[in-house]
Amino acid sequence: MNLRTRLALSFALVAAVVAGLVGVLSFHAASDRVIGEIDTQLRSATTAIASGQTQILAPVPASRSGDAGGGRGGGGSGGDGDGGRDGDGPRIAGRQLVAQAVTADGAVQAIGGLPVTLPITDAERSLAASGTAGDTQVVEVDVGSDTFRVLTTALGDGRGALQVAADVDEAEDVLTGVAIEIALVSLGVLVVAAAAGWLLAWRITRRLKTLVGVAEQVTASGELDLQVPVGGKDEVGRLSASLNTMLDRLAAARADQERLVQDAAHELRTPLTSLRTNASVMRRFAALSPTARDRLVDDVVGETRELSHLVDELVELSLSSRGPQDRGDEPVDLAEAAEHAAERVRRRTGRQIHVDGDGSVVRGSRHGLGRAISNLVENAAKFDADGHEPIHVNIRNGVVTVTDQGPGIAAGDAHRVFDRFYRADVSRGLPGSGLGLSIVREVAESHGGSPFVADAPDGGARVGFSVDPSRLSPTSATT
Incomplete structure (x- = not known):
């Protein structure tokens, strides 16, 4: 499975989880609200019936053909506008109701509403027999093909209990429709999220695919x-x-x-x-x-x-x-490194070499910097073969300058003396590989500086290199 497919599936999965959670929470919220509304209506109906307002219910033998009987307990002939009849039974706020009384001994007496008898459980008989006035119990029961939500309220003092029930099939149908709509919306969100995720993944991975193609091409061809x-x-x-x-x-x-x-x-x-x-x-x-x-x-x-x-x-x-990561990062006293290089050249050639340093301390490669200074001093000793005048090594603010009294460097050679294997005409007969000053340049550039060459005031040449000022230690005693 490639990255694009993984990203698209990940987006779709996240969207599905979010849509599912939102749908479930929305369905539960809608269901709780509908059930809460039904329970509120049942309590209102119970209060009205308990106070004798039975006109909200039609007589038990309510005619399905439209004949209206007398109301129980003072109820009229159904002409009272409070009856709210619709079709085959009474309604409150559009809901079909049925009411019955449960005596203390568990007998059932119909009060009105739909022509059905609600089943009685042991818990409801106990509530009718010994319940405190106002105690309630809510259950849902199936009567035939219909489902009723039943509110049983104890009357207290041995007067039994009052049961009022509402047909909730219509509410369940509404909730089922809501659930289907939520499922369809969630499915639509999933499809849209998958498509958007695929498009977004394509936009992201097309550039990565280009990078992979270049890397594979380099691997295959070496280009x-x-x-x-x-x-x-x-x-x-x-x-x-x-x-x-x-x-x-x-x-x-x-x-x-x-x-x-x-x-x-x-x-x-x-x-x-x-x-x-x-x-x-x-x-x-x-x-x-x-x-x-x-x-x-x-x-x-x-x-x-x-x-x-x-x-x-x-x-x-x-x-x-080598790369900058291999340059080293240790404090190097340039005057000390120059003195070591001068001592080696003194032993080999017997030349006088004066080192004048200002205490510059550079963070870098001790071996590399020492090698660069040594090459400069050896180069000066090689070209100043007469050896009448001393070689001077001067260090100021991280800049190393080696001055000799030799023949100097021709103007046409000045820009090439740091090239690999380059040897000026005057040095053709001298020993050496032509790499010494190349190493000086490599070391200088690796420390953020550059090499330089110039004519000395009294003849000869001044050759040296600098380092990046940021590599100078704050403790350097520079002047």
């Missing part, structure tokens, strides 16, 4: 360059927008992955070719001169080192390209 129509600002509209955003990010991630693989394959080809060549030469290792042997070994070691470095950079770049 990511798809767009889902976005309509409305409800949950389905938000889901459509989120799905579009997800597809865009997946497409971008796939493009980055393909570009990374292609660039990596290109960069790996050179050292691997060199290693294969050296491996072929090593088959004649014994025939080589000592100088050639040393040069061959140095070449193999150098190419192996470069290959290892390239693999490390690729792994680092792959890790730095």
Whole structure:
């Protein structure tokens, strides 16, 4: 069963339950009102008969052919307007009545009304024999094919009881009609609710069906360059927008992955070719001169080192390209991270590196930020090969700037130095993979900032990155 059918059935079920409850309550309310009206009429008739106003009843031998007999207990010949006769018996407010007296010993005496004798129960005999004046009992009894509602009222002091009954067949017919009408209305409400529910479910699920179609198409074909129509600002509209955003990010991630693989394959080809060549030469290792042997070994070691470095950079770049949820959220003292990076470069190169920090503390990835600063310092040490002047690392308000006294960066290369595997002409002969500054850019952007490059006032280059100011800790001693 699909979602549309479930929603339609749910709407129909809710409507059916509500309509059923309303119908049942309405029927009970109507029934109570009709029965209450009959009981009120029976009490009024009982009071009138008990006070001798028997003219409301026709004589017992009332003629069905229209002859009127004398009234019992002072009743007239039926010409009295209070008789209210209609057809085959007397009526009060349109209802046919019958009255009889029950003596204390249980005998029945007809008073007037319809020519029927009401059955007497033990409870009614007890009420006639010992009941207190005014005590009543109401029952419904069947006499032949008719149903009567009987009100028995004790007269007290051994005077027996008075019974007045009304034919309720007509009332029951009315209630039956009401019940049928309520059932038909409830059925109509159910049908309308089911149709409305189906229409509403169709309007809701048609957009969901579109989303399912796109998801199935992506699963089947792997295509990511798809767009889902976005309509409305409800949950389905938000889901459509989120799905579009997800597809865009997946497409971008796939493009980055393909570009990374292609660039990596290109960069790996050179050292691997060199290693294969050296491996072929090593088959004649014994025939080589000592100088050639040393040069061959140095070449193999150098190419192996470069290959290892390239693999490390690729792994680092792959890790730095993960989603924001993997960036980390720990306090990182940028000056402390810079000092650790500077110490490593000092040990490797012997260069002088000065770190000047303002106490900026950033919430982010400790490893990522440390790696970005280390790449900047190593890059500066590599290009400033003379080493006469120290390298300066300056940190202000979450902005890290590394300044060297090297040849600087040409204007045509400034906008490309952060691209993967890009190497300027002046760096072609230098070691490196061309991924160091790419990692700097990835780390900066993952922390809401961006990388930058500029010429140093005294020559050389100023390269660095910033982070989003919102990531700065309020406790940072910034100036």
